[in-house]
Amino acid sequence: MSLLDYFRSTKKNTASTAKERLQIIVAHERNRRNSPDYLPQLERDILAVIRKYVDIADDQVSVSLEKSSDELSVLELNVTFPDDKK
Amino acid sequence: MAKIIVVTSGKGGVGKTTSSAAIGTGIAMRGFKTVIIDFDIGLRNLDLIMGCERRVVYDFVNVINGEANLKQAMIKDKRIDTLFILPASQTRDKDALSKEGVERILNELAEEFDYIICDSPAGIESGAMMALYFADEAIVVTNPEVSSVRDSDRILGMLSSKSRRAEQGLPGIKEHLLLTRYNPERVVKGEMLSVEDVGEILAIKLLGVIPESQAVLNASNSGTPVILDEESDAGQAYLDTVARLLGEDVPFRFLNVEKKGLLKRIFGG
Ligand SMILES: Nc1ncnc2c1ncn2[C@@H]1O[C@H](COP(=O)(O)OP(=O)(O)O)[C@@H](O)[C@H]1O
């Protein structure tokens, strides 16, 4: 890849990077809007509990409440554990 | 019964006032009796864009407080018979608008007008809420840029949960996307989000695309809504937008980089 191509391709990327970032944050915020107010605090509490055992970063826990039918919502808890930590 | 349309965005400086002035004027040009209300309390600017700043005597807050009636406060446009402007107050009291007060004025206007255009302030505070609360339709003004798109999505959330229609369980506000300050050259270079990108993220119906245009600054310099500059790209894009708002099926223009070739001049683009 020539130097020129390199600059072209990094340039080309900014709009698609913007799009990807927006898709993620917008989906996240929409989810938040439709979920109960206690969810962020629940997320912080869960994070604190896990931190008693494993050192994880803020963005390694995500909590979402998905409505799967009219009378059923599912609380989804996603925790990514780093490989090197036990 | 009047149709109440809010022009909103969340983010400031994206073109709400420019668009309110252009679209309100465009609707009035079609013969509909139209009033454009400036909801930006403390930062009155619609008067300047419409070129009637020297004719402001009373304002929206005066009418709500009963210090003047609507006839005294509304400014009749000198170019278009069916067009009126209700200026914002310059008070520093951000809470000068009450829901009851706004509702009373809108009800009174609805008896006389076909269209009521509400030019929203930026933000998601009480002023912006007040502008969108009673709306039947919303024009969400967005620039092809990350913070504007995100803020537009937040406003969409408000429209569907914090409006009168939402609270009373009525059919939802009809949402339209108006993409402004669009620069096809930068889109082609991959530097700017495209119409498709923004449409995909916000997932609402596209009402119009207004190109980034020198004509907008010229129009605001002279106090003429840009839609009256019918030669200009932005003026034509707003004319198309108004046609779509009134239910006409108009193809989109100004989406691609202009090629000023001979063939294109002969055969059209
Ligand atoms: N299509 C456009 N092309 C170029 N400049 C624009 C365009 N639309 C708006 N502007 C400029 O952007 C600025 C903000 O516009 P304005 O309508 O006042 O935004 P808002 O009401 O959302 O704060 C103004 O200087 C205006 O002239």
Ligand SMILES: [Mg+2]
């Ligand atoms: Mg404005």
